[in-house]
Each structure stands twice: as structure tokens, then as C-alpha cells.
Amino acid sequence: MDNLAFEMHEDAKQNAVSAGKMNATSRMEMKRQWSLMRIFLVCLLACTITTAVGVLILSLVYVNHSQPRSEVHLGLEALQTATIPVVQKAVDPKFxxxxxxxxxxxxEFPGGAIQWARYRNNxxxxxxxxxxxxxSSLNRQRSQMxxxxxxxxxxGLRAPHWHFNANEHGYLAQGTAWIGVVDDGGVVTTYNVTAGQVIFFPKNTVHWIKNVGNEDCFFLLFFSTHDELQTLDVDDVFFSTPEDIASRSLKPEGGINFIRTFRKQKEDQGVNLPPNLAELVVxxxxxQSADSQVWRYFYDLKGSKEYQFPGGVIQLAQYWKNRSELSNNEKIFSEFLNQHQNALSLSTLRIYNNGLRQPHFHFNANEMGYVISGCAQVGIINTQGTTEFNIHIxxxxxxxxGTQHYIKSTCDEDLxxxxxxxxxxxxxTLDMDDYLQATADHILAQLFFKKQSEFKKIPKFKEDQAINLP
Structure with missing residues (x-):
């Protein structure tokens, strides 16, 4: 008897083998078709790119022939400007x-103007x-200036204000002013200054300056910081204070309604001069406050002792260890200055025509100067070499x-x-002639390869040669 089950199994196996062969054949056929499709797509993409490039070339040729030469040239310049970085010129070391x-x-302000020689954060x-x-040099050297x-x-009025991070020292070069200072106890000190006199405001001390003369006041102001100066004006504080807080603090007649009558000006009032000032002030x-108060914030530099040299004159507003030659008022300024950390000393230096402030350096201070009149040649000798340049008003x-420097007057008028x-x-301070005279002849001979006797040719002067005049 035939085994029907066996026959059915065999038929199924053959059918499965046949189906597998058909599936394999179908997959191979589909693979060939996909390969042909990819070739077709690649060719189509290549044709598209070639066409686009051709159109672009034709467009450029058309533009080149249709536009004036000058426009094409300007377009190329604009392209170069946009893509090629600009190389900054080297800065002369003298700066x-x-x-x-x-x-x-x-x-510019309504009542005047300010200019700065300072460090900027931005x-x-x-x-x-x-x-x-x-x-950057001021900041890098930590100049405190x-x-x-x-x-x-x-x-005009320099509005009441204070500085968070610096003491302020001012020299009035022109005009007449009235100064007000409010100390930490609320004591107000007011005084008048004229050209040639010095003012001093400690850090965080409220102060104002009012021009009370007919000509402009011109101040030179030095601040004891090498960072960005931080200043706050009283009007800015007032308008930044919530109305209810200002009302409760000041307790004016009319209360908060009075506070609301104030209107902040659109223009900065740092140096103020209202057009209707005559209507506002009567x-x-x-x-002038008592001398005991005034001389803490004031020094009569033009009336102080003159240190005479062959080539010029120096006057100083500074702390003196030996105060025997100071007046009682000058002693007040000297002591008060010394009580404030990072305060500055001020000086006037007058050099006659062709006079020389000989090479010298300072042990304990950076120096900053402003040319009021005349002109000069300046030389600076440091570890990078010697830098020379001219200065004018x-x-x-x-x-x-510690940087050795010299200043030679080169104008007909005094510097x-x-x-x-x-x-x-x-x-x-130490001058060149002082430290060379103080060095033994045999040390100088060994240093400069000259006979020891040669250094006898350098004379010793009875008169100080700090400012020399041949």
C-alpha cells in the first residue's frame, strides 16, 4: 500500500524548494533593477549639476560684459572687504x-564738558x-591714576556726586569756583578757589563745584584708580529711589505728592546749567567755612613754597614728614592727605626755555602729567629701551x-x-647726577671701562641740578 503521507511530504518539500528558487530569482531581479535605478539617479544628478554650473558661468559672463568696469571693481573690493580680515597697524610704543x-x-553737558585719559572696560x-x-598701560601698570x-x-554746576572707587584731586587752571563737601558726619564744608589752587575729595565723599566767575572754569582732575571710574550723581540717586521711600526719608511738606512733582531731565545733568536759572535761584x-575744615580739602599750591633750581621751579601739595616749614593750614592738609589710602600728591613743574628736568625716577609712585603751556621733548628709559617723543599743550x-625719565623744554615760553x-x-625721587656721584669711582671705572681718574671730571654742584640749565 502506498504511503500517502510520505507522498504528500515529498510534494511539499519540492514545492518549498521551487518556491525558494523563485524567491531568490525575484530578489536578484529586484537588486538588478535597484542598481539600474541608482545609476539613473546618479546620472540625473550629474546632469543637473552640470547644467547649473553652465548657467552660472553664462550668467557671470553676461554680467561681466553688461556691467561697467568700475561697478565690477567695486563689487570685488566689497567681496575682499567682507572676506579678508583687516590687519591693524602696529601702535607706536610711545602711546x-x-x-x-x-x-x-x-x-558735552548743558553746563560744560569733560574729556578723559583713562582705562575703559569696553x-x-x-x-x-x-x-x-x-x-591699557595705566591698567596693566596698576597706576592708581x-x-x-x-x-x-x-x-554752571558740576552736580553733587561721589566716586565709589577713587579719591579725587583737582587743580584749577582757570576761573573761580565755589566748592561744597559733605563728610561722613553730615558736616558741610564750603570754600572758594581760584586759578593755581588744589582741591581734594576723599573717596565716597559727596561734593559739588559751582562756577561763580564770568569766565569758564577749567579743572584738571586726577583720580586714584586705574580701573573704570565709578561715579553716582545725586539726581540719579533721587530718581532711582521709589517715591514712597523718598517721601518717608525726606518727609517734605505735601509728602509723596511733592516727590511726584519732580521730573527727570532727558539730558544728563552731570554739568548743569538750566536756561531759566535766574527764575530758580535768588x-x-x-x-567760606572755618580754616580748620577748609584746609582738609584745599591747598593753595600757587602760594606754597617754591623750590628753585637753575632751570625751573617746583611746588608741591603733598604729605611732609618734616612739617617745620609748613604753615598751620598746610599742616592740616598734609595730615589729612596722609590719612587716606591711595590718595595722590600734586605738583607744578615749571621748566624755563632750554631747561632740562634731568633723568630721574620715583621709588614709591607712578607719575602722570598734563601740559598747561609750552612744549617739550620727553625721554623714557625702561627695560624695553629708550622711548622719545614730543609733548604740547x-x-x-x-x-x-622706577622708570627713568627726563623732560627738556623746547619752546620759547616756559613749559x-x-x-x-x-x-x-x-x-x-632720585636724580641721575645724585646716584652717579654716590657711586664709587672705582666701581664706575670697572663698569664703563674708563680710568678711575676720568670720573673726577664730573663736577659736584653746590646747587641742586634737578632742573638743569646750561
Whole structure:
């Protein structure tokens, strides 16, 4: 008897084998079709790219022939400007020590103007790369110095304000002003200053300056910081204070409604001069406080002792360890200055025509100077070599601590500089002739390869040659 089950199994196996062969054949066929499709797509893409490139070339040729030559040239220049970085020119090393302040930005206010020789946190705030080099040098050397010029119109007011991070020292070069200072006990000190006198405001002390003369006041202001100066004006504080807080603090008649009558001006009132000032102020008085108060914040530099040299004159507003030659009022200033950390010392330096402030350096202070009149040649000798440049009215110079420098007057008129030094102690200075005279002849002979007797040719002067005149 035939086994039907076996026969059925065999048939199924054969059918399965046949189906497998058919499936394999189908897969191979589909694979060939997909390969042909990929070849077709690649060819289509290549044709598309070729066509696009051809159209672009034809377009460029058409543009080249249809546009004027000048336009094509300008287009190429614009392309170059957009893609090629601009290489900054090298900054002359002298601008580490020199700032042409008259070329700097003028900050205009209703009552005057301010210009700065200072460090900026944002490099975009510098007018030029030369100004940036000077500001960066002040900051890098930790100079404790910033300089600003303040011009106040007649009847103008430098609004009451204070500085968070610096003492302020001012020299009045022109005009007459009335000063007000409010100390930490709420005591108000007011006094008058004229050209040639010095003012001093300790850090975080509220103060104001009012022009009470007919001509502009022109101040040179030095601040004891090498960082961005931080200042707050009283009007800005008032308008930033919530109305209810201001009302409760001041307790004015009318309460909060009175506070709401104040309107903030659109224009910064840092140096203020309202057009209707005569309507606002009647019978103003400019009183002088007692000397014991005034001389903490004031010094009569033009009336102080003159240190005479063959080639010029120096006067100093500084702390003196030996105060025997000071007046009682000058002693008050000297002591008060010494009590404030990072205060500055001020000086005027007058060099006659062809006079030389001989090479010297300061042990304990950076130096910053402003040219009031005349012109000069300046030399700076440091570890990088010697840098020489000329200075004129309005220029600012900077000499880091320990850096040997000299100043030679080159104009017919006297050179007059106002100088600031970053020390609240007595300034310590050493001149070239002093340290060479103090060095033994045999040491100099060995150093310069000259006979010891040769150094007898360098004379010793009875008169100090700090400012020399042949």
C-alpha cells in the first residue's frame, strides 16, 4: 500500500524548494533593477549639476560684459572687504606713555564738558588704538591714576556726586569756583578757589563745584584708580529711589505728592546749567567755612613754597614728614592727605626755555602729567629701551614707578606741567647726577671701562641740578 503521507511530504518539500528558487530569482531581479535605478539617479544628478554650473558661468559672463568696469571693481573690493580680515597697524610704543587728550571724545553737558585719559572696560569706548594703548598701560601698570579735564561754563554746576572707587584731586587752571563737601558726619564744608589752587575729595565723599566767575572754569582732575571710574550723581540717586521711600526719608511738606512733582531731565545733568536759572535761584550766597575744615580739602599750591633750581621751579601739595616749614593750614592738609589710602600728591613743574628736568625716577609712585603751556621733548628709559617723543599743550604723560625719565623744554615760553603722583606719603625721587656721584669711582671705572681718574671730571654742584640749565 502506498504511503500517502510520505507522498504528500515529498510534494511539499519540492514545492518549498521551487518556491525558494523563485524567491531568490525575484530578489536578484529586484537588486538588478535597484542598481539600474541608482545609476539613473546618479546620472540625473550629474546632469543637473552640470547644467547649473553652465548657467552660472553664462550668467557671470553676461554680467561681466553688461556691467561697467568700475561697478565690477567695486563689487570685488566689497567681496575682499567682507572676506579678508583687516590687519591693524602696529601702535607706536610711545602711546604707552602718551595721550593726545585734545583728540579724545568730548562729553558735552548743558553746563560744560569733560574729556578723559583713562582705562575703559569696553575697548569699543576708546576713540583710537593709541588711546587704547595708553588706557591699557595705566591698567596693566596698576597706576592708581586716571585724568579728566572738566570745563564748567559761567554759573554752571558740576552736580553733587561721589566716586565709589577713587579719591579725587583737582587743580584749577582757570576761573573761580565755589566748592561744597559733605563728610561722613553730615558736616558741610564750603570754600572758594581760584586759578593755581588744589582741591581734594576723599573717596565716597559727596561734593559739588559751582562756577561763580564770568569766565569758564577749567579743572584738571586726577583720580586714584586705574580701573573704570565709578561715579553716582545725586539726581540719579533721587530718581532711582521709589517715591514712597523718598517721601518717608525726606518727609517734605505735601509728602509723596511733592516727590511726584519732580521730573527727570532727558539730558544728563552731570554739568548743569538750566536756561531759566535766574527764575530758580535768588540771592545765592557762597560762604567760606572755618580754616580748620577748609584746609582738609584745599591747598593753595600757587602760594606754597617754591623750590628753585637753575632751570625751573617746583611746588608741591603733598604729605611732609618734616612739617617745620609748613604753615598751620598746610599742616592740616598734609595730615589729612596722609590719612587716606591711595590718595595722590600734586605738583607744578615749571621748566624755563632750554631747561632740562634731568633723568630721574620715583621709588614709591607712578607719575602722570598734563601740559598747561609750552612744549617739550620727553625721554623714557625702561627695560624695553629708550622711548622719545614730543609733548604740547593738552598732552598727558605717564611714567611708571622706577622708570627713568627726563623732560627738556623746547619752546620759547616756559613749559608748565601739573603732575600727580600715586602716593599719600612723601614722594621719594632720585636724580641721575645724585646716584652717579654716590657711586664709587672705582666701581664706575670697572663698569664703563674708563680710568678711575676720568670720573673726577664730573663736577659736584653746590646747587641742586634737578632742573638743569646750561
Amino acid at each position: 604707552q606713555f602718551l595721550n593726545h587728550l585734545p583728540k579724545s571724545k568730548v562729553f 575697548v569699543k569706548d576708546y576713540v583710537s588704538i593709541e588711546e587704547e594703548a595708553f588706557g 586716571t585724568l579728566g579735564t572738566l570745563r564748567i561754563k559761567s554759573n 540771592n545765592a550766597t557762597y560762604v 593738552g598732552d598727558v604723560v605717564f611714567f611708571p614707578t 608748565l606741567l601739573i603732575l600727580a603722583f600715586s602716593t599719600e606719603d612723601q614722594l621719594q
